[in-house]
Amino acid sequence: KAGVTQTPRYLIKTRGQQVTLSCSPISGHRSVSWYQQTPGQGLQFLFEYFSETQRNKGNFPGRFSGRQFSNSRSEMNVSTLELGDSALYLCASSLTAPNYGYTFGSGTRLTVV
Amino acid sequence: GQQLNQSPQSMFIQEGEDVSMNCTSSSIFNTWLWYKQEPGEGPVLLIALYKAGELTSNGRLTAQFGITRKDSFLNISASIPSDVGIYFCAGPFFSETSYDKVIFGPGTSLSVIP
Numbered sequence: 001k002a003g004v005t006q007t008p009r010y011l012i013k014t015r016g017q018q019v020t021l022s023c024s025p026i027s028g029h030r031s032v033s034w035y036q037q038t039p040g041q042g043l044q045f046l047f048e049y050f051s052e053t054q055r056n057k058g059n060f061p062g063r064f065s066g067r068q069f070s071n072s073r074s075e076m077n078v079s080t081l082e083l084g085d086s087a088l089y090l091c092a093s094s095l096t097a098p099n100y101g102y103t104f105g106s107g108t109r110l111t112v113v
Numbered sequence: 114g115q116q117l118n119q120s121p122q123s124m125f126i127q128e129g130e131d132v133s134m135n136c137t138s139s140s141i142f143n144t145w146l147w148y149k150q151e152p153g154e155g156p157v158l159l160i161a162l163y164k165a166g167e168l169t170s171n172g173r174l175t176a177q178f179g180i181t182r183k184d185s186f187l188n189i190s191a192s193i194p195s196d197v198g199i200y201f202c203a204g205p206f207f208s209e210t211s212y213d214k215v216i217f218g219p220g221t222s223l224s225v226i227p
Binding site: 058107 | 144146153154155157158161201203204205212213214216217218
């Protein structure tokens with residue numbers, strides 16, 4: 001079966017712009033979590049969605065937001081981009097929540113210039 | 114905030130050698146997870162542990178849930194070049210004000226010299 005699909009794989013944006021990243025979970029998975037990965041901070045939890053509801057949120061500014069659709073696909077949005085937002089953004093899905101057996105996508109590499 | 118510590122930070126070993134790495138926390142965890150990440154990919158779940166003292170194997174990988182519930186260990190036997198990657202420990206962190214979230218350690222980078 002298809003894995004977790006993240007689009008786009010690579011993205012270059014300018015400071016001040018906004019960006020939307022997409023994640024399609026494994027078919028049947030209803031929970032989607034997002035992580036930011038940087039060399040300095042490692043994997044940092046952004047938020048988790050389950051059945052279209054935000055179940056938990058990490059310690060990120062309000063510029064970071066997300067949502068989940070009825071088909072479990074999820075998007076995250078970052079507004080007013082800063083240089084420090086350059087990172088690999090990873091999406092992970094699981095059947096239910098809580099369920100720690102995440103399957104990760106390959107990520108979206110965002111570069112802010 | 115809550116964090117996990119991993120050691121060593123990096124390892125360079127000869128092919129065929131055994132590898133040991135560990136993960137510690139100041140808080141108790143009820144579940145320990147071990148992931149591996151290869152360049153250009155997302156982390157892949159290797160082993161999940163659910164009970165103190167539990168020892169679980171996945172091929173040449175063996176992980177243990179520490180008795181104190183504040184640590185976990187991962188061993189790789191007879192390393193091969195495809196073991197190269199970053200190994201992360203992770204676990205669900207519970208707070209009084211929110212649902213659990215899975216947090217990750219900083220990782221142990223493994224290099225295997227043929």
